[in-house]
Amino acid sequence: MSPLADRLLERIHSRTARTGVVGLGYVGLPLAVELARAGFHATGIDLDERKVQAVTEGRSYIPDVSSADVMTLKQAGRLDATSDFAVVKELDTINICVPTPLRKTKDPDMSYIVSAAEAVAKYLHPGMLIVLESTTYPGTTDEVVQPLLEATGLKAGVDFFLAFSPERVDPGNPTFQTHNVPKVVGGLTADCSKLAGALYGSAIQTIVPVSSTRVAEMVKLLENTFRAVNIGLVNELALMCDRMNIDVWEVVEAAKTKPFGFMAFYPGPGLGGHCIPIDPFYLSWKAKQSGFDPRFIELAGYINGGMPHHVVDKIAEALNARRKSVNGSNILIAGIAYKRDIDDMRESPALDVMGLLHGKGAKLAYADPHVPELQGRDWSGYDMRAVDLTRSALGQYDCVVIITDHKTFDYDAIVAGSDLVVDTRNAIKKPHAHVFRLGAPHPDAEGAHVATVSS
Numbered sequence: 183m184s185p186l187a188d189r190l191l192e193r194i195h196s197r198t199a200r201t202g203v204v205g206l207g208y209v210g211l212p213l214a215v216e217l218a219r220a221g222f223h224a225t226g227i228d229l230d231e232r233k234v235q236a237v238t239e240g241r242s243y244i245p246d247v248s249s250a251d252v253m254t255l256k257q258a259g260r261l262d263a264t265s266d267f268a269v270v271k272e273l274d275t276i277n278i279c280v281p282t283p284l285r286k287t288k289d290p291d292m293s294y295i296v297s298a299a300e301a302v303a304k305y306l307h308p309g310m311l312i313v314l315e316s317t318t319y320p321g322t323t324d325e326v327v328q329p330l331l332e333a334t335g336l337k338a339g340v341d342f343f344l345a346f347s348p349e350r351v352d353p354g355n356p357t358f359q360t361h362n363v364p365k366v367v368g369g370l371t372a373d374c375s376k377l378a379g380a381l382y383g384s385a386i387q388t389i390v391p392v393s394s395t396r397v398a399e400m401v402k403l404l405e406n407t408f409r410a411v412n413i414g415l416v417n418e419l420a421l422m423c424d425r426m427n428i429d430v431w432e433v434v435e436a437a438k439t440k441p442f443g444f445m446a447f448y449p450g451p452g453l454g455g456h457c458i459p460i461d462p463f464y465l466s467w468k469a470k471q472s473g474f475d476p477r478f479i480e481l482a483g484y485i486n487g488g489m490p491h492h493v494v495d496k497i498a499e500a501l502n503a504r505r506k507s508v509n510g511s512n513i514l515i516a517g518i519a520y521k522r523d524i525d526d527m528r529e530s531p532a533l534d535v536m537g538l539l540h541g542k543g544a545k546l547a548y549a550d551p552h553v554p555e556l557q558g559r560d561w562s563g564y565d566m567r568a569v570d571l572t573r574s575a576l577g578q579y580d581c582v583v584i585i586t587d588h589k590t591f592d593y594d595a596i597v598a599g600s601d602l603v604v605d606t607r608n609a610i611k612k613p614h615a616h617v618f619r620l621g622a623p624h625p626d627a628e629g630a631h632v633a634t635v636s637s
């Protein structure tokens with residue numbers, strides 16, 4: 183290794199390297215805490231003063247990070263935060279954990295990565311290690327970040343070190359957290375890989391070195407495209423089963439008994455979150471730049487993106503059984519977060535379903551214990567506050583639609599108290615004449631044999 187690399191490696195091993203994390207979101211704050219816990223001094227850098235203030239006061243705003251941990255590390259002088267990038271002058275390593283959203287045109291929005299790299303470049307000094315964690319297309323580290331940093335005149339791999347390491351944070355996962363999820367690391371050069379591996383190895387149990395930044399970038403995209411495509415497959419199967427009077431939920435449960443070569447995915451009202459609906463389009467955008475037509479990704483996006491419309495069709499079918507129209511009906515949406523038992527609504531399909539119903543003249547309310555209020559601009563409607571799912575309240579709705587199957591919902595009460603239910607998550611396991619399910623025949627449908635599926 184070069185003398186500069188040796189020096190940084192020694193500082194990493196002795197925990198005297200001063201680490202920095204740019205972006206204190208659901209990825210950056212847990213990473214800063216793990217680095218501080220590993221014995222480093224960790225400085226969080228975020229433009230959001232509320233986040234900086236919270237860390238400064240020893241408070242966490244990320245459910246997977248306890249305020250007690252933040253306070254302890256803060257008081258031990260091992261964790262602090264600032265919005266001033268000048269602190270980079272005193273830092274030896276920087277992990278960049280900023281968002282990578284899509285533009286309306288489904289093109290990558292690289293503005294967060296670019297501004298973070300430009301801000302770091304202002305204070306870049308010899309011997310630093312810079313690692314990009316944000317999920318992005320293969321080539322970003324080499325083609326976007328490296329030139330921005332080398333504009334300083336310093337050379338990547340020689341004067342400073344550069345790597346990519348995908349984040350694998352699964353918000354709310356009680357088993358897998360930052361310290362025990364294997365970390366893929368790909369450096370620009372061998373020294374870069376070794377240094378990034380040593381930094382993460384101090385805080386994370388398993389390091390998975392790969393040969394380049396592009397491989398590391400592609401690993402993450404495979405992981406999440408795999409999910410998007412398989413969810414698209416099972417959603418298409420649900421649409422088939424709707425037509426063929428087969429219960430797709432029973433099919434998946436039975437297929438799941440295969441002990442090898444199969445992984446269960448479940449139909450749903452669409453694809454939410456800030457990873458799965460978005461990451462594959464970073465890959466397809468880059469593939470197209472290379473003249474390749476990524477059909478699987480586009481097809482999965484089409485099918486998953488169409489699910490809210492199928493849910494609205496199912497609601498119309500259910501109301502029709504009561505000789506009612508969507509227009510003028512009172513509809514309660516049960517669960518609007520993008521997946522169960524969390525409060526995040528980013529890209530939630532519930533918002534699409536509500537927007538479509540609103541456009542057809544339905545009067546809407548929602549219940550979600552994790553989301554107390556909803557801005558009209560988030561669903562192309564009006565501001566709302568969550569209602570309680572009490573039995574008396576249920577009776578006032580023409581239809582109750584289960585979009586997100588939070589564990590805290592009382593599904594027996596929903597069945598007993600509702601005139602009509604549309605279930606998009608197989609939350610109600612037993613057949614009922616007033617319950618219509620996505621991907622399963624109605625109990626009274628011609629030739630329907632609806633099993634009681636327990637999953």
Ligand code: SAJ
Pocket residue numbers: 349350351352353405406409413446447448449450451452453454455456457458520521522
């Ligand atoms: N969904 C389905 N059917 C499924 C699985 C998910 O419709 O079988 C829907 C969910 O309801 C949600 C969306 O897809 O709307 C995404 O769900 P997700 O389970 O993939 O959850 P995310 O978005 O939190 O994904 C994260 C990812 N983690 C990272 O990107 C670091 C993903 O790689 C994880 O595999 C996933 O959590 C997880 O396993 O929970």
